[in-house]
Amino acid sequence: MNSRHTDFISISILLLAFTLLYYPVWIAEYVYTDEVVQLWYYGKDPDFHMFVSLGRYITDVLMGWLFGSIDTIAQIKVARIFSFLGWAASIPVWYLLLKDIFKREQLPQSLAFLSVFYLICMPPLSISVLWASCLELFLANTCGFVAGYLMYRGTRLENGQLKFIWALVCLSAVFGIVALFTYQNGFGFFFLPFIIHALRPNKNFVYLAYAIVAFACITGLYFLIFKLSMSLAGMGADNRAGLHIYPWDKLKFFFTRPMSSAFHLTYLFNEKSIAGYIVYAALFGGWLFLYWLRNKGQSVQQKVISLGFIFALLMLSYLPSMVVKENYASNRTLLALHLAVFILIAECIFFYFKKQETQQTIVTIFAILFLFNARYNVQQLYLKPVQQEYTLVRDYIVRNYKTGMQTVNFVQPQEDFFVRQYGITRSWDEFGVPSTFFSWVPAYFMRQVVFEITGDRSAAEALQITQWPDRPAYEAAGTTSSPNTLFLDIEEIIKASSNKSLTSD
Known part of the structure; x- marks a missing residue:
């Protein structure tokens, strides 16, 4: 079977798996957290720009275009379908570029198929398709990866000196700027080709150091453009975009949160789960031991330097979340780190199981496990x-x-309500959390639904909505309801109307 035929089959299987997992976004009707805010404002309030001050101008344009063209919650599926199609178009790019990198680094090319299959199944990608507020992630992460690939191909070492293909280097910078102005964490994929290179026994440390310098230059250029654009527009950057340089604090955060999540592969643990930390310690420790063991010909110093570069590149791939104030390792920020860690694990397994038949068996087993686990994450x-x-x-x-109602008393569910109601796992603010738990959702949700019922936006805007975080807080307030008051207790509504099982389709 020739290479083109193999690539066609591989890409077809990848697209089939992707479709099987995410086809519900074409038909499902729901709204989740920020989606309702974006629906309410984009295209209706010309002064609303949710992402410009965060340095994500391209995302703001996309959101304005997509959410500005729709009016109802049912139509939000248009934005999700946009993300679905974006990832579907990107999958062949990921496969072909990864295959080329593995070939150049003399690593098994079947790693390309397995890596992209894992990419499709991992929680960070799932959330980017299911949650329209993350519809830009396919563009940011793919552009970040293409930027790294172009820099990787546009640089070579000859006689101890770096040589450049300047057209590729400049194009790399363009893709990098696009990634950064879309979603900063997407640019973390810039390092993926270099992390793969770092796995080679004869890796070139000058080449890896150059990658860090190139990353810094592109990031610096983006930062200057962002600051200049904010100054010209007379705007200030959002506080969330401010730098927060505390190395020890961020180092602890990196190894206890993002790295822990990455070593869980597709399985979702709550970020405070003891079992999750045990799994993380076992997989991370096992990989470290096997990596150390395989490099018998290297001195201790060489092994330490090699590991130092790998960890440095991993941390830099997560840099945008390492330099901001909040320590919040949500799934949507972790695409680059997740895939990089998986490649470390998969390459290590393939190193110890070199027979092609064995590797194909490993690929098949992993793919089946990932697919079933991803379907559980998506559905349940x-x-x-x-x-x-x-x-x-x-x-x-x-x-x-009823027409004429002007007041709404809204009792929100607790963050762990789905955990108690359905016995599922909660992961950050993305999986297993009620949408109406978040403080900014009730008012916009109520107004949007009333607008869809009445067709009267001004009546929806005039609603007086008071909300409480739970039933005890509502009762302690001593609030009384009148005939013109609509009272909602979300937990009671769901308990009274739903089954405790989510297994039925």
């Missing part, structure tokens, strides 16, 4: 609970809202 931890919440709460409002 995200889609079904969020859809059920939306359907039940919306139906309650439709049944109980």
Whole structure:
């Protein structure tokens, strides 16, 4: 079988797996957190720009275009389909570029197929398709990876000196700037080709150091453009975009949160899970031991330097989340780190199992496990609970809202409500969390649903909405309801109307 035929089959299988996992976004009706804010404002308020002050101008344009063209919650699927199609178009690019990198680094090319299959199944990509507020991630992460690949191909070492193909270097900078102005963490993929190079026994440290310098130059250029654009527009950068340089604090954060999540592969643990830390320690420790063992010909100093470069590149791939104030390793920030860590693990396994038949068996087993686990994450931890919440709460409002109602008393669910109700895992603010738990959701959700019921946006805007974080807080307030008041207790609405099982399709 020739290479083109093999590539065609591989890409077809990858696209089939992607479609099997994410086809529900074409038909499902639900709204999740920021989506309702973006729906309410984009295209309706010309002064609303949610992402410009965060340095994500391209994302703001995309959001304005997509959310500005729709009016109802049911139509949010248009934005999700945009993300679906974006990733579907990107998958062949990922496969072909990774295959070329593995070939150049004299590593098994079957790693390309397995790596992209893992990319499709991992939680960070799942959330970028399922949650329209993350619809830009396919563009940011693919552009970041292409930027790294072009720099990787545009640089070579001859007689101890670096030689450049300047057209590729400049094009790399363009893709890098696009990635950064879309979602900064996407530029972390710039380092993926160099992390793969770092796995070679005869790696070139000058080449790896150059990658860090190139990354810094492109990031610096982006920062200057961003600051200049903010100055010309008379705007200030969002506080979340401010730098926060505390090396020890950030080092602890990196190894206890992002790295822990990356070593869980596709399985989702709560960020505070003891079992999750045990799995992390076992996999991380096992990889370190096997990496140390395989390099018998190297001195201790050489091994330490090699590991130092690998860890430095991993941390730099997560740099945008390492230099901001908040320590929040949400799944959506972890695409680059997740894939890089998986490649470290997969390459190590393939090093010890060199027979092609054995490697094909490993690829098949991993692919099946990842696919089934990803389907569980997509269906049970995200889609079904969020859809059920939306359907039940919306139906309650439709049944109980009367024309002329001006006041809404809204009791929010607790963050762990889905965990208690359905026995599922919560992961950050993305999986297993009620949409209406978040403080900014109730008002916009109520207004949007009332607008869809009445067709009167001004009446929806005039609603007086008071919210409480739980039932005890509501009762302690001593609030009384009148006939013109709509009262919602989200936990009670869902408990009264839903089954405790999410297993049925």
